[in-house]
Amino acid sequence: MNNIERSLMKRVRISKPILFTKLIPNVITLLGLIVGVSSIRFALDSRWEIAVYCILIAGVLDGIDGRVARLLNATSPFGAELDSLCDFANFGVAPAIMIYLWSFQQYEFKLLSWFAMLLFVVCMAIRLARFNTMIFLAHDKQDKKSKYFSVGVPAPSGALLALIPMILDFEISTVLQINIRSHTILIDIYIAIVAVLLASRIPTFLLKNVHIKPEYLSLSMILSAIIIINIIIYPWYTLPIVAVSYLLSIPIAAIIARRM
Incomplete structure (x- = not known):
């Protein structure tokens, strides 16, 4: 055996077989990616409601994969990185493209609108990058606030907030006889505010750690x-109410976190 063959043998690492159950969380994450990115395809066909449903389903799958990983004891750095990359595509890139196609194609100042979409994507990337670093730091030090509060708006919540103007256009705009698409400047400002909330350090509530008596x-x-039940039966009425309630909870969370 020559030196080249020996070096190749050293590089080969024989690992133990992995149970398929350990891959289930990653499979769920990839399924969420497939569903979330498919929203772009439906947006290109102007099937806006189905496109929003894809983002919502991707959000549900994003909430499931981490819990399944902990349940199966299958957490890993690879799974965390995969989840973060999928979140960027599902809740950063896909909603930005959807909103731009929905409202800003015929807008004479659509370059300004594209700037708002880019700002949203950039802030989503910053938020997810900071979240990844906080995961590794959490093993060394975790204070009381990090147990009950998230730093900035989480990625799925940010995507839902960004899609609210589109969701309002499905049902509520017809009832109120308001053309939401025509208020493009207001939508730009709103998207920019959501983007800033994503990258900010404003504490927001973590419902998963709330203790109930x-x-x-x-x-x-x-x-x-x-x-x-209301989300299933009346999604386009309930989701805006949930989004507004979440926005109103942000200053309350900031006050409580400061007192802690």
Whole structure:
């Protein structure tokens, strides 16, 4: 055996077989990527409601994969990086393209609108990059605030907030007889504000770590069921209400976090 063959043998690393169950979280993440990016295809065909549904489903899958990984003890740095890259495509690039195709194609100052979309994508990238670094730092030090608050608006929430003007145009604009698409400058300003919230260090609530007292458990389950039922039956009315409630909760979270 010559030196070249020996060096090649050293580079080859024989690893143990991996159970398929360990790959399930990554499969869910990739499924979310497929569904989320498919929203661009439906947006190109002007099928806006289906495109928004794709982003919503991608958000649900994004919330599932991490919990499945912890349940199966299959968390890994590769899974965290894959999840972050998929989030950037699903909740950064896809919503920006959808909103631009929906409202700004016929806009005479569409270069300004494209600037707002780029700002949204850039801030989403900054938010996800900071989130990745905080994951590694969390193993060394984790304060009380990080358990109950997120730094900035999370990626799925930011995507939902950005899509609210489009969602309002589905049903509510018809009821109120308002042409939301024509208010492109206001939409630009709104998207820019959402982008800043993504990259900001403003604390926002983490509902997954909220503790519920036993006496309020039944009430919490009933309220959750009511919200889910309304999202399924009346999504284009319920989602704007949820988004507005979330925006109103941001200053409350900031005040509580400062007092802590």
